[in-house]
Amino acid sequence: MVRRLLKDFRWGVLPVPGRVIAIIFFVALFVIPLIMDHPYYLRMFMYANLFVIFAVSWDLLSGYTGQVNFGHALFFGVAGYGSALLYKYFGWQPAQTVPIAVLGATLLGVVTCFPALRLRGSYLALYTLALPIMLLGVVISLRDITGGEYGIRLLPGLAATATGEYYVCLLVMIASVLIMWKLTDAGSKYVRTGLIFHAIREDEIAARASGINTIRYKILAFAIGGLFAAIAGALYPHVRGTIGPSSLSLTTSFLAVIWTIFGGIVSIYGPIVGVYTLYPLVYLSLDVKQFFVKAIAGVHSAPLAGFLRVMQTLAERPYLVLAVIVILVLLFMPEGLAVRIRDKIETECPRCKLTNAAWRRECRACGASLR
């Protein structure tokens, strides 16, 4: 068993740069709390890990299956509020409230998505967009139960220490991403869903003609995407300590879309790259601003200080920078950042379809020329 894993690692991972980067990335995530235990920065990674689950689940539903859902915050917010309300009224701990909230949110999501099965394209996008906003109005108006705009505060954490919470988030993230990766793998021998999701996206009528019950698989896609979004949503208030109406807002729904499309839609690593590039940008904007403030105080030449002042203003407006980056990426690499980088460092062998490093001359398995 160990020998087989080592062999896989030697021949399946090391020759492919993308897989090496992925392994280094995940190992780094495990090591981070050992070398840095500042809770403020650990928290950034916890949020980022939860948002990775959220973005990948959106990608599974909207990217792979093509059911464009602009209201993914529905699952996220309902699970978050569910878990918080169970704590508030019954005093249960996260270990009990999170699974119940996840199941509840998934069920609610699937039920409300039944009308969505008749809709396609823009109509579907706008229908799904409406759902969390409708709920948002209800949440704010029922302020006795949900706390209105202030939300529910003082929620219990997932573990006693920040490091413990970090590892809970990390392990949940890795497990969720692995499961979703396997479920969407079109070449898998064991799970058919990946291939069928691709077929539904490409041509639903053709998929039906091939004897696939597309309705059942679309519901399944909604259920899987909703389940994982709900997992992220149920853990989020416990990491943060509070939950407010922002978890159901338009911004939350759109952030999943922005992260995924920025990194590369219809790929599991795309949303991961998207979240880990764009989320720190917003989270660390205060630190960056402080850095520029200090730099301006230390600089004496006028033009340099002017430039630094512009940078400081930009650091104060992270969403402006985010929006400009999104526009530039979509204009110049519409396939997404991660996919573009992958195409630069990897090529597919024309004969045996095996992935090779871009700088190799021949395929590593069959020896066919790659040029």
Place this chain on the structure above:
Amino acid sequence: MSPELVIIYSLVNGGVYALLSVGFSLIFGVGRVLNLSHAGFLMLASYSMYFFTRQQGLGIIESIAITVPAITLLGLLIYKLLIDRIREHPTAVLLVTIALLLIFEQVLFMSFGGNPGSTDLFVPGYSVIFGIKVINQYLLILGVVAVAITVTQLLLTKTKLGITIRAVANDAEVANLMGISVSKTLLITTGIATALAAVAGVVMAPIWPLTPGMWGSPMLMMMVIVILGGLGSIKGSIIGAFIIGFIQILVVALLPGGGYLNLTFVLLAMVIVLIVRPEGLFGTVFEEEKL
């Protein structure tokens, strides 16, 4: 609120939404582009009125004369430079237009702060109609809306340009074969639509409080209306706008906490229409798009 007031308010509300969603619907019909930043031009027009009347001390007529062409030009530039290049990718268009809205919001926040206030009423005072007091600005808005919608309707039905636009909306490929330049028609349509949004923003500048986030509610309403009326249908968006305007005011007038719940009820109306009639009230389904 008295019933007469509800009617006046919903007419004003619906009228402004109609100006906005007719433009949105036109762009979608002609170019299959869901241009969400359309609501941003309404906000920019309101801010531009504030800038010229309050900060530059210009008169109202001069400010309008600068604002409407300037916003239209900006809309055309953004269309040509950004949206036109990615027209083939619907999700990319949605994202870019959302990003544009965020940029508008941040830039306005940087230049005007969080809560600059409103502009002065164009026509002060009120009139008494059927025994209720209505401020003159509302009458002005109703007049402007009526004129703008009539002109657009006449333009679309009676002129050669209108026939061109409708031809492209019906079938872009065949229109292209008949010698119509689709991209040029699309540009002109975008211009008309942005001008309508700018007019809506100008007349609403004294009514709505100006905030950098004020695009949110009109954008949602605009989307709800075109879904309700049927994407791409002009008649549908006008009727949908008045239905939605009426529902919104009615909820605020009747329910306690209606200020928070009006959006919920408006969206509920949309969801019900979508479930009962997925193509909207006046929309058409093409055989090949049916499932």
